[in-house]
Amino acid sequence: MDENMSGFCIKSIRGGGGGGGGGNGGNNKCGRWNPTTEQVKVLTDLFRSGLRTPSTDQIQKISTQLSFYGKIESKNVFYWFQNHKARERQKRRKVSIDIDKEFIRRDHDKISSPKEVLNQVSSEPARVIETLQLFPINSFDDESGAEKLRFYANEFCCKENTRGFTYTVGAEMDHHPPLDLRLSFL
Amino acid sequence: MDENMSGFCIKSIRGGGGGGGGGNGGNNKCGRWNPTTEQVKVLTDLFRSGLRTPSTDQIQKISTQLSFYGKIESKNVFYWFQNHKARERQKRRKVSIDIDKEFIRRDHDKISSPKEVLNQVSSEPARVIETLQLFPINSFDDESGAEKLRFYANEFCCKENTRGFTYTVGAEMDHHPPLDLRLSFL
DNA sequence: GAACTATGAATGAATG
């Protein structure tokens, strides 16, 4: 696939001859990645442990480990974290908006802290894991003894992106924004 | 759930056949550039021809020409090349890793050639291009963008040398002979 | 089986 398809994605034709045999266990060959429960569990554990944006190395290793449970590619891991993070943030944002509204609405009534409500949906416990027993896979113990499970406990020293709210106010389209930034020096 | 694909899911009206030259100005009201298929095709052709990091002039010209197909700004071209290059690299990195991994994994099972594996990981026709594809001979079978490409290509060649043969896309073309034919127009 | 949901995949836009 190239950029050529960037408009429509008519690739998998599994429907043509009766797409039998689909399903989780037996992965389809052309479709998109369908993670097994084990894979999801591991990924989720990693995420909950604080890993948000694994480096390429981490992705590699995670992918390799997860391949034990089924077919998987590095990009799947990459996308998984990308999506998971984004959607959590998204959910959070949405919630906070709701809270905000709710808060405002209730403001006439009583005062309650938005934080309370927030905790209901996304209670993110402490992260910063030093070590974590994640891959109980031994039957397939690899040869890379050196860097074992050390990879994921590194580098994501949470700095909790304080970016938070970059909501683009540009509701209405181009009124000729600054244009280029980077291009100006080119 | 969303308004765009109510019922049917064809990507938003990216010009495509209907859009013709008018550009997709009709649809997007937002801030994000939504390239038409023609625009993508041209950009892709340029990329495949070896252009990786267009200069400001090139960006300007490309942008100008592409504006025929729809609304576009220079920065869009700039970003497009940035992203495309980065992702090409990234993809290749991830994919090759996966190939290795898959290969190794399957090695315990059955012996399969790397080519086969490649086909599995990437729906793209197996061709781990190590060398730049300079002459996309078959990229012109599709009439639409190709014709036009030649059209605006002329613009470029008339930089200051009316020769129209020596313009090297330069920059990224390290140790690659002069790209005649296709690129000579640049 | 259409509508809806969850989520994999892609990509435009930035930032460092």
Add this chain to the structure above:
DNA sequence: CATTCATTCATAGTTC
């Protein structure tokens, strides 16, 4: 150039 964020497209699954 790499990394990251936001938004959107596409589809496997589920529900009614």
